[in-house]
Structure formats: C-alpha cells, structure tokens
Amino acid sequence: VAAQKCRKRKLNAILNLEEDVCNLQTQKESLKKEHSQCSKSINQIKQKLNKLYHDIFSRLRDDQGRPVNPHQYVIHCSSNGGVFIIPKHLAKSEQKQDNRKEQKQK
DSSP states (O other): OHHHHHHHHHHHHHHHHHHHHHHHHHHHHHHHHHHHHHHHHHHHHHHHHHHHHHHHHHHOBOTTSOBOOTTTEEEEEOTTSOEEEEEHHHHHHHHHHHHHHHHHHO
8 A cells, every 4th residue: 555655646746747847848938939029029129229329310410510420429318317429439438437336336
C-alpha cells in the first residue's frame, strides 16, 4: 500500500510538472507576441519622432534667417517642460555629466 501511494504521488507530481510546462510554454508564446507588438510600436514611435525632428529642423532659422543644421544642433527638453536647440557638442558634454552624477548616486 505504501509503495502504491508513493507511485501515485510520483505520478501526480509528474502530471503537475507537465501541466506547469504547458502553462509556461503558453505564457512564453504570449510574451513573444507581446514583445513583437511592443517592438513594432517602438519602431513606429521612432519613425514618428524622426519625422517630427526633421519637420522641426526644416522650419527653424538662425538669427540671419538661414536654416539650422540638424547635424550641428539637437533638440533638448528640460525637466520643467522647456525645449531648447543646443549645439551637439554641448549636449554630449552635458549627457556625460548626467551619466557621472547617476553613477555617483549608485
């Protein structure tokens, strides 16, 4: 009787594990689909942002009325909602400083 109970528990454990594997495979497929959808959404947003970026720079002019070169300037959004056009070399040095501050805080 003890051996039968032991075999039954073992069989139940195997069945439970098989069910868990099936559930995890289903969850994995669901997560793959969700990941794919998120990736598509991110790419669409990137395209829209890129289009907006080019549209903004096509309308910008410097003090002499010349178009602003998007290869020399970047759009910078501050934490208070302000939007600035700054030279790329300043943006890179500012970004490095922000990264250093974050590393020091860690």
